Amino acid sequence: MVKLNKFPIGIFDSGVGGTSIWKEINALLPLENTIYLSDSKNAPYGDKSKHAIINLAIKNTEFLLKQNCKIIVVACNTATTNAIKVLRENYDVPFIGIEPAIKPAALQTKTNTIGILATEGTLNSELFEKTSSSINQKIIRKEIIGKGLVELIEKGKLYSDEMTKLLSSYIKPLIKADVDCLVLGCTHYPYLIPQIRKLVGDRMQIIDSGEAVAKQTKAILKKHQLINNTKENSTHQFYINKDRKVLQMLISNTNNKVEIIEESF
Ligand code: DGL
Numbered sequence: 001m002v003k004l005n006k007f008p009i010g011i012f013d014s015g016v017g018g019t020s021i022w023k024e025i026n027a028l029l030p031l032e033n034t035i036y037l038s039d040s041k042n043a044p045y046g047d048k049s050k051h052a053i054i055n056l057a058i059k060n061t062e063f064l065l066k067q068n069c070k071i072i073v074v075a076c077n078t079a080t081t082n083a084i085k086v087l088r089e090n091y092d093v094p095f096i097g098i099e100p101a102i103k104p105a106a107l108q109t110k111t112n113t114i115g116i117l118a119t120e121g122t123l124n125s126e127l128f129e130k131t132s133s134s135i136n137q138k139i140i141r142k143e144i145i146g147k148g149l150v151e152l153i154e155k156g157k158l159y160s161d162e163m164t165k166l167l168s169s170y171i172k173p174l175i176k177a178d179v180d181c182l183v184l185g186c187t188h189y190p191y192l193i194p195q196i197r198k199l200v201g202d203r204m205q206i207i208d209s210g211e212a213v214a215k216q217t218k219a220i221l222k223k224h225q226l227i228n229n230t231k232e233n234s235t236h237q238f239y240i241n242k243d244r245k246v247l248q249m250l251i252s253n254t255n256n257k258v259e260i261i262e263e264s265f
Helices: 019-028 050-066 077-090 102-108 126-133 149-154 161-176 189-200 210-223 245-250
Strands: 009-013 034-038 071-074 113-118 140-145 181-185 205-207 236-240 258-262
Touching: 009 019, 009 050, 019 034, 019 210, 034 050, 050 071, 050 077, 071 077, 071 210, 077 126, 102 113, 102 126, 102 181, 102 205, 140 161, 149 161, 149 189, 161 189, 181 189, 189 205
Parallel strands: 009 034, 009 071, 034 236, 113 140, 113 181, 181 205, 236 258
Antiparallel strands: none
């Protein structure tokens, strides 16, 4: 029987943001080989219809399955909340998803007011609605659509004046509403933490789900006896269907040897 353990973990996102998840997975599971797919040509997913998001998620999944991925991490809140059910129904491989961490935020808030910064597609999804209704209903949820943020990050404009202006227009109402826990509901947004911190000082805890996703990936690999224990150096391939520059910049601080492949898919 073929040993699947050495086969890669497949990770996809609408663009470069899911590399924030790749970093967490790689830190927790350094022996695992990975293949990352950045569908930057089609970013942002957040203002597309559910139907379009499902079709893109299927395209990305099939690309990764062709490369023999043993598990697929949907490193995109928008794709998870709109498409993971369909993916799980149609493919045998285990899927790990990511959704805004509103449960931990609800447990930690002292002001009973949490902020959620996410895409329109995530905030309007049934899954987000379901998770929201499962938390203490006395907690006020301030939901903000981060319109335009993904586009700026995809262009590498992380520290631009445009970004500061846009971010501050989203963050100011949250400060006013006395939010003390801010949930980052998009895998692109952890790259904005220094800029957000500048705006909020220490009045808010910033919560993202990256570490939890890595832990869940490890748990599911263990459950299926798919952990790679070989001591060979791991390989990391990044496929992108647009210019590689921003992707390269975001993963430049990794110690791993990575290969970036520009390809149209
Ligand atoms: N990184 C994706 C997410 O987590 C961005 C979605 C988009 O492309 O709009 O939602």
